[in-house]
Amino acid sequence: MHTIKRIDPRRPFSITAEGLKRITLGFVGVAGDIHAGALGGHREQVKPRRTTTTTQRTLLVAAHSDRGSLDDHARQTLAAAALLADSTTQVVLLVLGELKDDAATLGADKVIEMPAFDRRAFAPNAALDALAACVGAYSPAHVFLPDNATGDGDLGRRYAAQARASVAAQVIEIDAAHVAVYAHARKAFAVRSLPDVILLAPNAVDARLPFVGAGERVAAEQFFADGHPDTSPYKDLGIEEIDAAQVALEEADFIVSAGNGVTDVPAFERLASTVGAAIGASRVAVDDGKFPRDKQIGATGKTVDASLYIAFGISGAVQHLQGIKDCRHVIAVNLDASAPIAKRANLTIIGDAQETIAALTEAAAAARNARANPGAMAASGGAASSTAKLEGALA
Structure with a gap:
C-alpha cells in the first residue's frame, strides 16, 4: 500500500512531473508499475533522456x-x-x-x-x-x-x-x-x-x-584558469565538538533510539557514546521510566529529521512512525520481521537488540582504535574479531 504524502493545506500546490498538485502520490507511473513495486519486483522501466x-x-x-x-x-x-x-x-x-x-x-x-x-x-x-x-x-x-x-x-x-x-x-x-x-x-x-x-x-x-x-x-x-586565490576577510574558527547527548533531538543528524526491547540501558548509552549519536526513545520506554520525557520521539514527543535513525526494539506504532517520517535512512533492529517499523525502515535487522548493541559497540570501538593505532590493531586482530561478532549478531 502506498501512502499519500499530504502537503501543508495552506500551501497551494507542489510541482511534480504531472504538473501542480495539492496532494502528491507516493509513486509516479502506471498502475502496473505500482503493483510490481509493491511485490518487490525489479522491473523498473528505463527512463528516457x-x-x-x-x-x-x-x-x-x-x-x-x-x-x-x-x-x-x-x-x-x-x-x-x-x-x-x-x-x-x-x-x-x-x-x-x-x-x-x-x-x-x-x-x-x-x-x-x-x-x-x-x-x-x-x-x-x-x-x-x-x-x-x-x-x-x-x-x-x-x-x-x-x-x-x-x-x-x-x-x-x-x-x-x-x-x-x-x-x-x-x-x-x-x-x-x-x-x-x-x-x-x-x-x-x-x-x-x-x-x-x-x-x-x-x-x-x-x-x-x-x-x-x-x-x-x-x-x-x-x-x-589563473588559480583561485583565497582573498576572504573571514577566518574559519572550525566547528566546536560537543557531546552528542547534548544535541537537541530536533537538530541531531544521527540518532539511536530505544524501545521496549532494550533491557540494558547502560549498554545502549555506551553504544550511543561510542558511535557519537544522540539518544531517543519510544513512548513505551519513556513511560517505563528508562528515559526522560524529553527523549520521547513520536506524535506526542519530538519529530526528528536525522540522516540516520537506528531503532532498537521498537515495534513502530503509528505515533512513533509519525515522529521519524522525515528521517533520511532508518535502520530497525527487531526480533519481529513483521513489525510495522520494518515497513518504514530502509534496512531491517532481524535479531536481538541487546546482542546487536553489544556487537555494534565492540565493532565501533575497534574501528576507532584501528584508526588511532593501525599497527597495534592489525597485530592483535581485534578489528577482525569484532567484525566477526557483529556479522554473527546481524545474521
Missing part, C-alpha cells in the same frame, strides 16, 4: 553536498529546474563539495564538481566566486538554490546582492511563469514572475522525475 536537442538556454542549480551526496532539499531544487526546463534548455548543477550521486538520475545535464569545498567549513567568499564564475560561463536564465540554513540560502542572497539580481526567497510554489511565497504572517501569498535567483523552500517540489539528464561532468578548473 529529458532532451537531446541543441542547447539554447541554461538553468543553473547550486548546492553544497554532504559526504558526497545531495540532501533531499537540494534534490528537490534540482528537480524543480529539470521540470521547468524545455527541450532546448540544459540544467547545469554546481556542486560545492564532492558528488558521488548519479547526477543524470537527479535530472542534471552537466555537473561541475568542486570537491575543495566542505560544507562544514565557512568560506562564503570562495563559494560566491565559484557561483559567479559559473554564471559568467553559462549565462543562465535563472539560478536555483535550496533556501536552507547550512550555506546555500546565504550564498543565494549574497550572489543576488553582488549581481544586483532579482531574487525570491522561501519559494513555496513555482511553475514556468511564476513563483509564490508566503506573505502577511503566512495568511496570504505573494506572486510574481520568475526572478533571476530562486531560493526554494523545502518540499515545494517532488524530486522523483520521469526522465534523466545527460549527467555530463565538466572540469571545474576551467572556471579558475
Whole structure:
C-alpha cells in the first residue's frame, strides 16, 4: 500500500512531473508499475533522456553536498529546474563539495564538481566566486538554490546582492511563469514572475522525475584558469565538538533510539557514546521510566529529521512512525520481521537488540582504535574479531 504524502493545506500546490498538485502520490507511473513495486519486483522501466536537442538556454542549480551526496532539499531544487526546463534548455548543477550521486538520475545535464569545498567549513567568499564564475560561463536564465540554513540560502542572497539580481526567497510554489511565497504572517501569498535567483523552500517540489539528464561532468578548473586565490576577510574558527547527548533531538543528524526491547540501558548509552549519536526513545520506554520525557520521539514527543535513525526494539506504532517520517535512512533492529517499523525502515535487522548493541559497540570501538593505532590493531586482530561478532549478531 502506498501512502499519500499530504502537503501543508495552506500551501497551494507542489510541482511534480504531472504538473501542480495539492496532494502528491507516493509513486509516479502506471498502475502496473505500482503493483510490481509493491511485490518487490525489479522491473523498473528505463527512463528516457529529458532532451537531446541543441542547447539554447541554461538553468543553473547550486548546492553544497554532504559526504558526497545531495540532501533531499537540494534534490528537490534540482528537480524543480529539470521540470521547468524545455527541450532546448540544459540544467547545469554546481556542486560545492564532492558528488558521488548519479547526477543524470537527479535530472542534471552537466555537473561541475568542486570537491575543495566542505560544507562544514565557512568560506562564503570562495563559494560566491565559484557561483559567479559559473554564471559568467553559462549565462543562465535563472539560478536555483535550496533556501536552507547550512550555506546555500546565504550564498543565494549574497550572489543576488553582488549581481544586483532579482531574487525570491522561501519559494513555496513555482511553475514556468511564476513563483509564490508566503506573505502577511503566512495568511496570504505573494506572486510574481520568475526572478533571476530562486531560493526554494523545502518540499515545494517532488524530486522523483520521469526522465534523466545527460549527467555530463565538466572540469571545474576551467572556471579558475589563473588559480583561485583565497582573498576572504573571514577566518574559519572550525566547528566546536560537543557531546552528542547534548544535541537537541530536533537538530541531531544521527540518532539511536530505544524501545521496549532494550533491557540494558547502560549498554545502549555506551553504544550511543561510542558511535557519537544522540539518544531517543519510544513512548513505551519513556513511560517505563528508562528515559526522560524529553527523549520521547513520536506524535506526542519530538519529530526528528536525522540522516540516520537506528531503532532498537521498537515495534513502530503509528505515533512513533509519525515522529521519524522525515528521517533520511532508518535502520530497525527487531526480533519481529513483521513489525510495522520494518515497513518504514530502509534496512531491517532481524535479531536481538541487546546482542546487536553489544556487537555494534565492540565493532565501533575497534574501528576507532584501528584508526588511532593501525599497527597495534592489525597485530592483535581485534578489528577482525569484532567484525566477526557483529556479522554473527546481524545474521
